Amino acid sequence: MKNLNVWFLIAIAVAVAVAGNSVASIWANKEDKWTSPWFFLLLLVSPLVFITFGLVTPKLGLAGTSGVIDTLLTVSTIVIGLFFFGEWSTLTLYKGLGLLLCVSGIILMHVEK
Numbered sequence: 001m002k003n004l005n006v007w008f009l010i011a012i013a014v015a016v017a018v019a020g021n022s023v024a025s026i027w028a029n030k031e032d033k034w035t036s037p038w039f040f041l042l043l044l045v046s047p048l049v050f051i052t053f054g055l056v057t058p059k060l061g062l063a064g065t066s067g068v069i070d071t072l073l074t075v076s077t078i079v080i081g082l083f084f085f086g087e088w089s090t091l092t093l094y095k096g097l098g099l100l101l102c103v104s105g106i107i108l109m110h111v112e113k
Contacts, residue, residue: 006056006059006060009052009055009056009059010056010068010069010072012052012055013049013052013053013055013056013069014069014072014073014076016045016048016049016052017049017052017053017069017073018073018076018077018080019045020042020045020046020048020049021073021077021080022077022080022084023038023041023042023045024042025081025085026038027039027041027042053065053069056068056069064109067105067106067109068106068109068110071102071103071105071106072106074102075099075102075103078091078095078099
């Protein structure tokens, strides 16, 4: 049950960070950056990214939290870019291999001795 709670917090932290990255990407492509509703949403989501990261840190430590959340964030953001922003032309063989290595790294970080 304890691991389930940690993974729940990790999932929330990653989801909030992915939302932040997606909102930032949409906002950055707007002409009216400073008056766009996306700017205000960005201001709302950004602090939540750090707060949710901080909620996981006591459970895994800074190195463990960063390793898991940042890797899942990288993989998730790439998947969002591919599926929702249609960036398939940017995926190369080496990038695909890198994604597989990222996922392998997450698995390996949670193997008990």
